[in-house]
Amino acid sequence: MLFQDVHQAHPACGDCPIRHRAVCARCETDELRELDRIKYYRSFEAGQTVVWSGDHMEFVASVVTGVATLTRALEDGRTQMVGLLLPSDFVGRPGRDRAPFNVIATTDLLMCCFRRKPFEEMMARTPHIAQRLLEMTLSELDAAREWMLLLGRKTAREKIASLLAIMARRDAALGLSAPSGRIVFDLPLTREAMSDYLGLTLETVSRQITALRRDGLIELQGKRHVIVPDYDRLVEVAGDDSDGGFFG
Amino acid sequence: MLFQDVHQAHPACGDCPIRHRAVCARCETDELRELDRIKYYRSFEAGQTVVWSGDHMEFVASVVTGVATLTRALEDGRTQMVGLLLPSDFVGRPGRDRAPFNVIATTDLLMCCFRRKPFEEMMARTPHIAQRLLEMTLSELDAAREWMLLLGRKTAREKIASLLAIMARRDAALGLSAPSGRIVFDLPLTREAMSDYLGLTLETVSRQITALRRDGLIELQGKRHVIVPDYDRLVEVAGDDSDGGFFG
DNA sequence: CAGACACCTTGACATGAATCAAAGAGATCC
DNA sequence: GGATCTCTTTGATTCATGTCAAGGTGTCTG
Incomplete structure (x- = not known):
C-alpha cells in the first residue's frame, strides 16, 4: 500500500477501483458480487482524522480518491509518518481491532470500506484474498524497510x-x-x-x-x-x- | 519476525519449534506431516552470510536457534539493520524469488528451511497457513513502523x-x-x-x-x-x- | 481592497551526534 | 605468558541539522 503501484492491477476489472486493485486480484465475479454487498463508502474532508491510534477500527478499507497519511507520535508531539495512502491502497488489518497509528486525510478523501467481521469471514472462505493481502503486506513491509534505511542513514x-x-x-x-x-x-x-x-x-x-x-x-x-x-x-x-x- | 513473541504460539505442538511456532498455528497433524516432508535444516557459523540482497532465495525458513540480522546498505557502505531474527522467527516471501536485504548470522545459527515451490503449493492448499503468515507479516509491519518512529524522531x-x-x-x-x-x-x-x-x-x-x-x-x-x-x-x-x- | 490565515523561506545561532584519534579490556593462540 | 586481534571506551573537534525568530507569498473572505 505504501507507494503501491496503481498499474500493477488488472486493468479490466470493472468500474470500482477497489474491487480489483486492492482486494481481489483475480476478479472472480461471484466474489466481486459478495464484496459489493458488504462494502460502503465514506468520505472525509482534508485534515479530518479517519482513525486515531488506539481506537477500535471496525472496518478495512481502500482509498478510491485522495491522499491519507499514517502517522505515529510520541507523547511530546514528535510525529513520524509511517505510510502514505494513495488511490487503490489498502488499510486495515483483519484480525486486529485497534488501529496502531493515526490515519489522517490530507486531501478530500473517499474510501471504500468493508466491515471487518464479514470481510474476515469472506477471507476465510476465499483463500486467494488472504494470499493477495499477504502479497500486498509484504510489499508494504519492503517499502517500510527501504524507508528505515532512509531514516537511519x-x-x-x-x-x-x-x-x-x-x-x-x-x-x-x-x-x-x-x-x-x-x-x-x-x-x-x-x-x-x-x-x-x-x-x-x-x-x-x-x-x-x-x-x-x-x-x-x-x-x-x-x-x-x-x-x-x-x-x-x-x-x-x-x-x-x-x-x-x-x-x- | 521482528521481535515476534516466542510464547504466543501453542505450547504443546511437538518437538520441532518450527512446526507450530512459525508456520502452523493450528497444529493439524496432516499438515505437520506434510511440512515435515518438505523441510530441511541448514546451519551457519557466526558472521556467515545466509543470503545476499538481490540473490535468488529459493527457500523460506524459520530460525531454530541463534540470531540473524536483516540489513540493507547504501552503495558507500552505510548500513541499516531492518530486522532481527530470533528463534521462531520466519523469513522469506512466498511469491518473490529475490531477497530484498542481506541476512547475516550474528551467532551460530540453525534454520529450518522449506523449498519455496512446495511451500507455496502447500500454502495454496492450506488456507490457514496464508492467514497465519499474513498475521505474522502484519506484526512485522507494525514493528517496522514503530522502528520508523524511533529512527526518525x-x-x-x-x-x-x-x-x-x-x-x-x-x-x-x-x-x-x-x-x-x-x-x-x-x-x-x-x-x-x-x-x-x-x-x-x-x-x-x-x-x-x-x-x-x-x-x-x-x-x-x-x-x-x-x-x-x-x-x-x-x-x-x-x-x-x-x-x-x-x-x- | 484590507485583513486574516495557512504555508513557506531565510537568517542567526545552538547543539547533538558524527568524525578522527588513541588507548583499554578481554579473548585466543602459540 | 606475551602477542595479537576484536570489541569497546573515551577525548577533542567538526558539522549537519534543529531551534528560534522574522518576514514573504498566495488564497480566501467579508
Whole structure:
C-alpha cells in the first residue's frame, strides 16, 4: 500500500477501483458480487482524522480518491509518518481491532470500506484474498524497510531527493511512461508533512529543496509544482542502491 | 519476525519449534506431516552470510536457534539493520524469488528451511497457513513502523533505552515473568550491530550506554551482561507511547 | 481592497551526534 | 605468558541539522 503501484492491477476489472486493485486480484465475479454487498463508502474532508491510534477500527478499507497519511507520535508531539495512502491502497488489518497509528486525510478523501467481521469471514472462505493481502503486506513491509534505511542513514539532501524521486516515479507511472528524463508533477504534501515523512524539520526540508533547485536538480513553479529535468540525476543524489524496491 | 513473541504460539505442538511456532498455528497433524516432508535444516557459523540482497532465495525458513540480522546498505557502505531474527522467527516471501536485504548470522545459527515451490503449493492448499503468515507479516509491519518512529524522531539516549527495553522485555517474556522490576539479560549484539539498528555510530552507542549506567538506569557486568534495576523507568526514558506494539 | 490565515523561506545561532584519534579490556593462540 | 586481534571506551573537534525568530507569498473572505 505504501507507494503501491496503481498499474500493477488488472486493468479490466470493472468500474470500482477497489474491487480489483486492492482486494481481489483475480476478479472472480461471484466474489466481486459478495464484496459489493458488504462494502460502503465514506468520505472525509482534508485534515479530518479517519482513525486515531488506539481506537477500535471496525472496518478495512481502500482509498478510491485522495491522499491519507499514517502517522505515529510520541507523547511530546514528535510525529513520524509511517505510510502514505494513495488511490487503490489498502488499510486495515483483519484480525486486529485497534488501529496502531493515526490515519489522517490530507486531501478530500473517499474510501471504500468493508466491515471487518464479514470481510474476515469472506477471507476465510476465499483463500486467494488472504494470499493477495499477504502479497500486498509484504510489499508494504519492503517499502517500510527501504524507508528505515532512509531514516537511519541518509542525509537531509538524500532524503529530499529520495522523496521527490518517488513522487516523480509514481507520476511517471500514472502517465504510463518510463521514469526517465523530464518529469512534471505536483507535490501532494505540505513541507510539514514532508518533514514528518523524512524525519526532518520543515525548515530543513525547505532549505534542502532550495538547495536542489539552486543545483538545477529540480525546478519549481509556485510551491508545489515540480519539474524534474533529469530523473536519473535525481536518483543519483538520492543514493538509492535499489530504487525499484519501492514498488514491490 | 521482528521481535515476534516466542510464547504466543501453542505450547504443546511437538518437538520441532518450527512446526507450530512459525508456520502452523493450528497444529493439524496432516499438515505437520506434510511440512515435515518438505523441510530441511541448514546451519551457519557466526558472521556467515545466509543470503545476499538481490540473490535468488529459493527457500523460506524459520530460525531454530541463534540470531540473524536483516540489513540493507547504501552503495558507500552505510548500513541499516531492518530486522532481527530470533528463534521462531520466519523469513522469506512466498511469491518473490529475490531477497530484498542481506541476512547475516550474528551467532551460530540453525534454520529450518522449506523449498519455496512446495511451500507455496502447500500454502495454496492450506488456507490457514496464508492467514497465519499474513498475521505474522502484519506484526512485522507494525514493528517496522514503530522502528520508523524511533529512527526518525528519537534522540540517541531514547534509542538506546528503547533497544534495551525491548531486549529486557523479550528476555522477561522468555522467563515467563511480566516485564517489570529487575531484569537481567545478555545483549546478543555488538555495539556496531546496535548502531546499525539504531541509525547511530558505534561511538555514540557506547557513550549513551555509559550515560545510562552513570544515571543508574542500567548496570553492566562485562560488556554484554545487562542488569535493568527498574524496567518501568527505562521505558520512560525510551519515550514510547505504546510499548506494547512491538510484540504484535 | 484590507485583513486574516495557512504555508513557506531565510537568517542567526545552538547543539547533538558524527568524525578522527588513541588507548583499554578481554579473548585466543602459540 | 606475551602477542595479537576484536570489541569497546573515551577525548577533542567538526558539522549537519534543529531551534528560534522574522518576514514573504498566495488564497480566501467579508
